[in-house]
Amino acid sequence: MGLNVDWGVVLAFAGGLVLLYILGKIFVKPARFILKFILNGVAGGVLLWLINLIGNQYGFSIVINPITALIAGFLGIPGVILLLLLGPILNI
Template identity: 60%
Template sequence: MGFEFSIILAYAFGLILLYVVGWILLIPIKFIIRLIWNGVIGGIMLLLVNLIGGIWGITIVINPINALIAGFLGVPGVVLLLLLQYVL
């Protein structure tokens, strides 16, 4: 009876350990997916602002700094770039 209990305890500990390791590895993956998603949306927004805003003379120069801001922040980054362009 003691042998069976130790096997069940070892399996339970292994499952808990597997769950904890999976949860720890899932957090960085969520962050990376969010960063990629913001980058794609930010790039599309920069493109749309330049295409549609070009009619009214509203454009944002696409350089590495602006691409990074739009990539990390997404839509709020593009709005921030527009505001900074007209304030400065």
């Protein structure tokens, strides 16, 4: 009445778990980075649009061109604040 254990199956199962753990570590961090990057870009774009929407009523706007879009996309909300601060200086 002994328990017959196939150690090859146990080792394969353990190896699969280790491989799954390693793949999770490899792919989760870049996915978080990409998600954060996308959310930053969306937040920057929405804020840039809102500033232009509200600012047009007061004669103020930030020109949306490839450079300002990249700054707002890469840096997000801090990028839009940077554009607000540098706008009068650089005439953007």
